[in-house]
Amino acid sequence: MKKFFRVLLLLASAVSLSACGNLKNSSLANNSKTTSSTKTKTYQTTETGNGGYTVLLKDGHYVISPIAGLTATTNDNSVDTREFERGLIQISKSQYSTSSYVFQEGQYLSTSTVNDWLARKAPSNKTGLNPALGSKKQYNPYYLEEILEQDYLTGSGSSYRLGGMSIGLAMNSVDYYQKVKDGPEYQEDISRSDQKDYGQQIADQIVARLRKQKDLRDIPLTIGLFSKTSKDSLVGGTYFLYGTAAANSSKITSWKPVSQQTEVLPTVGNAKAINSSDASSFNSFKEAIQNYFPNISGVTATLRYENGKLAQENIAVTTQFYGYEQVQSFTRLALSTAKKYLPSSVPLEIKIGSVNNVQALIAKETADSDYQVHIYGGE
CATH class of the missing domain: 3.30.300.190 (GMP Synthetase; Chain A, domain 3)
Structure with missing residues (x-):
């Protein structure tokens, strides 16, 4: 039985949000958009371990992001999901120390907002981050497939506030499409260079949009670019670039390469x-x-x-x-x-x-x- 519980601990630690299962009660300021900054609720935090973040729980429950699992198309590769999350946590560790910040899944981007962002830009959706469809001769692929938000809170005792945010942008390496409904499937390969150029472009747009929210004006915003693999790939994708917009800045001025292979x-x-x-x-x-x-x-x-x-x-x-x-x-x-x-x-x-x-x-x-x-x- 002791072996069983040790292995359960091992599995819980695999995504770098390590926790030994002991909870500490604390009254942490609720940083959600719908709550006054002076209102407090009872939270618990997990013990940290193995270089991972302490995780913030709400009323004893793990807080799930409302945008988790939203995608631009149905051409998803399920093996990418874990790497998409794990890789962003690893990037975040270089920006937000595990000894100073508490982790929570993203709570600031709503389902409706992200669905609009993942859609194509159109007269009816000016916030779309994917390009308009284009013409019959020139198809414009879906570059952006998924958005991930992670929140990092800082403070001590009973006073915590949002101290930083990380955003993952999953960029397609292949876009699958049909020219007519129920017709044959075609594919458009997207080069790493195009992933990089388009990803950097929309990253600055996202930073500018986030700065319009009061709670997000004076915190660092880190954005990582993730390359998704083809839908029949046996391995998950990897991050290849990330950058951080300093507090009160609406642009990422410096990007750093990420060296990952699977x-x-x-x-x-x-x-x-x-x-x-x-x-x-x-x-x-x-x-x-x-x-x-x-x-x-x-x-x-x-x-x-x-x-x-x-x-x-x-x-x-x-x-x-x-x-x-x-x-x-x-x-x-x-x-x-x-x-x-x-x-x-x-x-x-x-x-x-x-x-x-x-x-x-x-x-x-x-x-x-x-x-x-x-x-x-x-x-």
Whole structure:
């Protein structure tokens, strides 16, 4: 049972909003647009851990942004979602210290506002951030697919206020469209250069619009540009640029590149692995566990690199066995094999399961932590 709760903690920490589950009561000033700045409500905050933000809860509940999940089109890639959020948190850490700021999902952008912003610009929607459709000969793609808001509060004791905001702009790398209803699907590739140019342009428009809100005039506004992958990609997109408009400024004057890469192993076709040593380590692990049981359906890994260095490795092992001792013994083998072949200097997760169920989880939460193991329905 102790192992079970340790793994639950590990899963809760995976998105960098780490929390040990203990709540602290505090009376934090409510910073929502519909509440007077002098009115207070009872809040709780989670304990921070592993370099993550303390998270603000309202009446014991996690506060969800009203714009979460809104997209410009239906051509979404679900594997992008987690990276879109996680990457913006990582960018925010360079602007808003985890020791000084408290995290809350965005509460200032409304559903109606963001739906209008994600739509095409038109006489009936002058706030649209995607271009007008264009002509039959010149199709204008949807550049902006999604908007993410994260709020960072600062203060102490019973007095907290919004101290900074981060906005993620998910830019399409491919736009899918039909020329006629129910007709064939076409696609328009969007280069990184066009993503950058268009993203920077609309970022300044968003900053200017946000400055019109009283509560957002004198805080830093950080905007990150995220490149979405094609809808059939096995990996999520990555951030490639971010900038911050200083308090009271309506423009981002300096942009900084973000060096992130993701890949899936084994590679497909003639594609080269980002790091041959990491690929070799994974292949050794894969071969060792596949030789143990003849009925393993597949072993794949998703690797994330930051500034050229491996930052996270997640492995999925799909099995075709269900026996109690089979799962127990295979999990022990996977653990010893991971210690032998896989890098010890990065967070790592190994999920073992059938198509329908997760049977076991092996994980290292940080580079310095020990492996944690939980077998579902086991000891």
